[in-house]
Structures are given as structure tokens and as C-alpha cells.
Amino acid sequence: MFLIHPVPAFQDNYLWVIHNEVDAIAIDPGDAAAVSAYLRQNKLTLRAILITHRHDDHIGGVVALAAEYGSEISRLPVYGPHQEAQAISNHKVAANDTVTALGLDFQVIAVPGHTIGHLAYYCASLDAVFCGDTLFGCGCGRMFEGTPLQMHTSLQKLAALPPHTRVYCAHEYTLANIAFAQAVEPENQALKLRAAYSHARRQKRLPTVPSMLKLELETNPFLRTHIHAIQLAAAHKANVPIASLSASPHDVFAILRTWKNTF
DSSP: OOEEEEEEETTTEEEEEEESSSEEEEESOOOHHHHHHHHHHTTOEEEEEEOSOOOHHHHTTHHHHHHHHHSSGGGSOEEEETTOGGGOOSEEEOTTOEEEETTEEEEEEEOOSSSTTOEEEEEGGGTEEEEETSEETTEEOOOSSSOHHHHHHHHHHHHTSOTTOEEEESBOOHHHHHHHHHHHOTTOHHHHHHHHHHHHHHHTTOOOOSEEHHHHHHHOGGGOTTSHHHHHHHHHHHTOOGGGTTTOHHHHHHHHHHHHHTO
16 A cells, blocks of 8 residues: 655645655655655655656755665666756656556656656556646646647646546645636636635645646646637637637647736
């Protein structure tokens, strides 16, 4: 039996730890102290690290954890994007590779957009995808390096996973994302229910993630660019005819992402 635990770090990061009550895998351990404290508290031994992309809040703890649990980085398996040398990995992986750790198989999915080399890790046996800063609760990541077409395509790859997949993203952004989603699609009843649930969770200082992919498909505007109401809102925001967007979901996405940047 495996457990998946969020380790809070910095202002709003979640550093995910998968464990079987003996051994553990860390996903994007940006803060070594926070991860190490959780491992010690639960008497866990770190056996592998998976990195989605190269940003410091995702890789900042890798070297220290490797030193603590492997003496040197070459001793602890650290899997990361082959396109991002800065990701400090000793096992470079790419799309369609499979990473095996603690007997779990993780399918590597290339999801460029936030960064060019960004990866997601899908584990069918856990019904889980670890998607870093690509797909968030009711939102998506900013495009620091990629294009709207790349990011939209990456999101569609994640949207194609089984609907019962749990989405383990790296930040607690859900409430802000819901506020934007309601501005885009105010009559969405599933979104209203999600807003109430998420506000209640945060009032208790509980995470709003992971979410279920099915819920993201029902409420996340960045996965709903094919929906007429979303297209209408985007057309109104950009002051363009809706006919110019209905056949181009990535253009709808581009308008939504620009809108969200200044929301």
C-alpha cells in the first residue's frame, strides 16, 4: 500500500512524497529541510527523486537530499528532463520513457510550455499524475518558455488520461484559479460547488489538491477551450468574432492565459 503526502514548502508549494511506510520517492523536492523532516518523522528512507522541471523551488533540495540519502548524487537515482541540464538529475528521461521506483512504473509525458523541457509522471497503479507547474487545480501554469500552442497541446495530453486520475500539482493556487474560472464561466454549476468545497478546505488550512481529472474537465477553463461558453467569453475579452475562435481551441487558450496573467 502506498501513501502520497504533500509536504508544504515556501509560500504555496507542495513537495510530494510517495511511500510505503518504509521507503519513499520525492517529487520536486525544492526544500531539502522540509522533505528530510517529513522522512525522519515517519522513519522513511528516500530511494528516488523525480523532477518535473528545472525551477529552483522544484530542484533546490536535490543535492542536499542526495548527500543525506546517497552520500553523493550518483548514489541516489534522480530522474529529470533530458532537455534541462539544470535539473540536476543523473537519469535523464524523455517522453514515453518509463521510470520504475519502489516497484511503481511512471510513464513520462512531455508537457512543454511552462518550461521547454517540462515533464509529467503518470502512474497508472496509483491513478496519479504528477504534473509540476503545467496543470493546476482549476488552472494552468504560466508560459515562461513555451508557446500557447505548446501549452495547450500539453494540457490536452493530460486531459486524455483516465478521468479518475488524481492530479498532483505543485502549488496551492486553487482559490485564485477558481475566481478566474468563475469570471470566464459564471453559470458553471460544477464550478460553484468546487468553489464552496475549496473555500471550506482552505478555511481549515487543508490542501485543495489533489483534484480528480474529471473535476478539472468539468471546471478548469484551460481544459474547456472547446466549450461554447468559454469561447464566447474569450471572444468578448479579445473583441474578436466567436467564429474566429470556434475552430481554434489553442487561440482560445492563448486569450485565456493572457487574461489570467492580469486577472
